[in-house]
Amino acid sequence: NFLIKSQCTGKVKQIFSLQEAQSSGVVCTIEPCLHEIEYGGICVSCGFHSEEIHEDQPEKLSCGVTAKNLKFNHEIAINLENKNKEQLLKQKKLLLVLDLDHTLLHTCLGRVEEPGTEELNIDRVTFTTKLRPHLEFFLNNLKDLYQMCVYTMGTHKYAEAIIKILDPNREYFGGRVFSKDDAPDQAVKSLKMIMPFDDTMAVILDDTYEVWPNCPNLILCERFVYFIQEPDPISAKFTRDNDVVLYFMSELLTRVHWKFYSEENADVKSILNTLKSEVLSDCKIAFSGIIPLDKEPKEDPLWKLAESFGATCQTQVNESTTHLIASVYGTKKTQYARRRQIPILHRAWLDLSTSCWHPLPEAPFTLENIGQLDMFALLPTSLKRRLSSTSPSPYKKLKTESGNDSLESQSDSDSESDFADLNSKE
Incomplete structure (x- = not known):
């Protein structure tokens, strides 16, 4: 008895007789394993561990399959992804x-x-x-x-x-x-x-x-x-008290979905980029007491944040300024803004407007009102009623923050007007 080791992994396709082997020098033929699927690093076809396979192999991919340690080669991964895309489109x-x-x-x-x-x-x-x-x-x-x-x-x-x-x-x-x-x-x-x-x-x-x-x-x-x-x-x-972020995220994701299926050759990346640039596109924002004097304003994270959502940022307040983000009253910029009736707002207005991907009403974010900020109160009435009257939760202890369970649910048409209602608030 003797052991013959192949130079490649795979399945034995044909074994030759002793006479054939002696004349040709070939003992058997092997169909090389493509190592298409691995589980825990082991090929499910040939049983070899990936560390034992010396052939050049591209990285295996999970491709959305949640079974732990299950990986596929590129060809199978592409097929799986295409099938999932077809299902999503359908x-x-x-x-x-x-x-x-x-x-x-x-x-x-x-x-x-x-x-x-x-x-x-x-x-x-x-x-x-x-x-x-x-x-x-x-x-x-x-x-x-x-x-x-x-x-x-x-x-x-x-x-x-x-x-x-x-x-x-x-x-x-x-x-x-x-x-x-x-x-x-x-x-x-x-x-x-x-x-x-x-x-x-x-x-x-x-x-x-x-x-x-x-x-x-x-x-x-x-x-x-x-x-x-x-x-x-x-x-x-x-x-903590009245977080409404998931409402705004729901509205944003609904808009992304609508735009994707309204356009040809749509790509969510370009859709998100467009929607983001529109959030503060009508805003010209200046800052007072927010950016350190020894720092280049354009390098400040808050300046960059505002610009990334479409705002035009200004180093000085002038007649074109629409919002002044300030920490205190009494500066030359705030005095000018008051004379020109330019809204003087706490930086929370900018932080939360960009977090919600929607410009929030200014009045609750003035320096005198910021201590009484109630995010739930900023929502349009139709939405507050919808949030208060959602069907019983499958979660044991999840409740809405409104405290009113007696209101009837609204029609689907309410959701279409939510953003319009929000924009009309003072």
């Missing part, structure tokens, strides 16, 4: 990739006994989770427009525990859950995990842009922070 849907922590909810370590929180136990460790206000409204509003999936930097066990709360009946995500355990690089996220070849139909909602480097598909969401010891009084009004 259903007139887009792909929505959702972050969990600080986007849809906030989780802290330990037990916190507060109304409206959920307790998790993962590997004998206790966590407490608070769902973001109006999350049910957000998911219900988008489920027919988007194929939704979760992509978190948390572990897979944590993600699955959260999904049991968010989607116990698999109505929204259908098991499409990705975590850092599934990613080749645990420091950043990549759409290649889900749609590796064509990202024209993919939208991302996340509170952290650093984990999506150079990704034009990203909508940066206002960070949701609930478990804090001493909250900033302004941010607390927004993130």
Whole structure:
């Protein structure tokens, strides 16, 4: 007996007789393995580990398949992606990739006994989770427009525990859950995990842009922070008491979907870029007491933020100025603005208008009114009634913030006028 080792991996196709082998010098023929599918780094066809395969092999891709450690070669991945795109187009849907922590909810370590929180136990460790206000409204509003999936930097066990709360009946995500355990690089996220070849139909909602480097598909969401010891009084009004970010994100994503299916050869990246540039396109903004005097104004993050949403920023206040962002009254700029009746606003107006992708009414953001800021009150009446009267939640403790459960739900036509109502507010 002797052992013959092939120089390539694959399946034995034909074994020759001893006489044939002696005359030709060929013992057998082998059909090389293409290593099309790997599970846990092992080829499902030939059983070799990827580290044992010395042939040049392109990187394997998961292509939206959530079975952990299951990877495909490029040809199969392209076919899977094309089938998913065909299904999305047939259903007139887009792909929505959702972050969990600080986007849809906030989780802290330990037990916190507060109304409206959920307790998790993962590997004998206790966590407490608070769902973001109006999350049910957000998911219900988008489920027919988007194929939704979760992509978190948390572990897979944590993600699955959260999904049991968010989607116990698999109505929204259908098991499409990705975590850092599934990613080749645990420091950043990549759409290649889900749609590796064509990202024209993919939208991302996340509170952290650093984990999506150079990704034009990203909508940066206002960070949701609930478990804090001493909250900033302004941010607390927004993130704890009456957070309405998910309403604005729902409206924005609805507009993205409508524009995509209204255009030929549409690409969500160009749609997002256009919508973003329109948010403050009518605004000419100056600053007082906001940007340090020893700093170049155009290099300040707030200046860049305003410009990225279409605003024209000015170093001086003049007759063309539409908004003055200030920290205190009494400066020459604020005195000029008062004489010209130019709105003098707290920087929260700019922060929150860009977070919501919509210019908010000015009156609640004046320096004298900012301490009484009530984001829920800024919403149009029709929307507040809709949010107050949504159908019973599948979540055990999720409630709207309005405190009024007796109002009847509004017709679909209300949603079309929500932005018009908001624009008409003082």
